[in-house]
Amino acid sequence: xxxxxxxxxxxxxxxxxxxxxxxxxxxxxxxxxxxxxxxxxxxxxxxxxxxxxxxxxxxxxxxxxxxxxxxxxxxxxxxxxxxxxxxxxxxxxxxxxxxxxxxxxxxxxxxxxxxxxxxxxxxxxxxxxxxxxxxxxxxxxxxxxxxxxxxxxxxxxxxxxxxxxxxxxxxxxxxxxxxxxxxxxxxxxxxxxxxxxxxxxxxxxxxxxxxxxxxxxxxxxxxxx
Numbered sequence: 001x002x003x004x005x006x007x008x009x010x011x012x013x014x015x016x017x018x019x020x021x022x023x024x025x026x027x028x029x030x031x032x033x034x035x036x037x038x039x040x041x042x043x044x045x046x047x048x049x050x051x052x053x054x055x056x057x058x059x060x061x062x063x064x065x066x067x068x069x070x071x072x073x074x075x076x077x078x079x080x081x082x083x084x085x086x087x088x089x090x091x092x093x094x095x096x097x098x099x100x101x102x103x104x105x106x107x108x109x110x111x112x113x114x115x116x117x118x119x120x121x122x123x124x125x126x127x128x129x130x131x132x133x134x135x136x137x138x139x140x141x142x143x144x145x146x147x148x149x150x151x152x153x154x155x156x157x158x159x160x161x162x163x164x165x166x167x168x169x170x171x172x173x174x175x176x177x178x179x180x181x182x183x184x185x186x187x188x189x190x191x192x193x194x195x196x197x198x199x200x201x202x203x204x205x206x207x208x209x210x211x212x213x214x215x216x217x218x219x220x221x222x223x224x225x
Contacts, residue, residue, distance in 0.1 A: 002199060003197050005041060006038075008034065008038050009039055010109050012032065013035070013084050013085065013109050015028070016032075016084055035086070036069075039062075039066065039107065046200070047060055047061075047065070049200070061095075064094065065088040065089055065090050066086070067086075067096055069083050086107045089103070099125070101116060101213070102214065103210070112188070112189045114206050116184070117183045117184045117185040117214065118182055118217050119183075129220055130178045132216075133178060134174070134178065149212070151209070153187055153206070155183070155184070157182055159180075165179070183213075183217060185210050
C-alpha cells in the first residue's frame with residue numbers, strides 16, 4: 001500500500017508540474033483528491049509510528065500536519081497557483097503550525113526528502129537558541145556526533161551571520177553554530193527510495209535519529225513555558 005500511494009502521489013505531481021494552471025487542476029480534481037487521500041493515509045500511519053518514540057505528537061491528525069497545495073501568489077513573481085509537492089510536518093503542539101522541532105516529509109518528483117530541526121526562527125527564538133548552545137555545547141556535540149545521526153542526517157542553515165553575534169566570545173569553540181539563523185536537518189531520498197516497500201521503516205529510522213536534536217532545541221524553547 002505504501003508503494004502504491006507514493007507512486008500515485010508522485011505521478012499526479014509530475015503531471016501537475018507540466019500543467020500548473022487552474023483549468024488543468026479543475027479538470028483533474030478527482031486525481032488530486034485521490035493523491036491527497038493517499039498522502040493523508042501515509043501521514044496518518046507515520047503519526048502512529050512516531051508516537052511510539054515521541055508521544056508529543058499523539059493527538060495530531062493528518063489534517064493538523066499537511067500543508068495546503070494552493071500557493072499564495074500575491075507577493076511572489078512565480079504566479080503558478082499550485083505547489084508541485086506534498087508536505088507534512090509532524091510536530092508537537094500544532095503540527096504544521098508548531099514552532100517546535102518535529103518531523104517533515106516532502107514528496108516531490110526528483111526532490112523527495114525528510115526534514116527536522118528548527119526553521120523560520122525569529123529574533124527572540126534565535127537569542128534563546130544561541131544562549132542554549134553556548135551553555136550546553138557539549139550536549140549538542142554528543143547528539144550530532146552520534147553514529148545514527150551522522151549516518152542519516154545533514155545539518156543545514158539557509159542563512160548564517162558573517163560575524164559572531166553580540167554578547168558571545170569570538171574564541172568559543174562552537175562559534176559557527178551561533179551564527180546560524182535556523183537549525184534544519186535534511187535527509188534527501190530518491191523517488192525509488194521513497195516508493196520502496198521498506199521506506200516506512202527507513203523514514204522512522206531517520207526520524208528516530210533526529211529526535212535528540214529536536215529535543216535539544218525544543219527544551220530551550222519550552223524551558224520558560
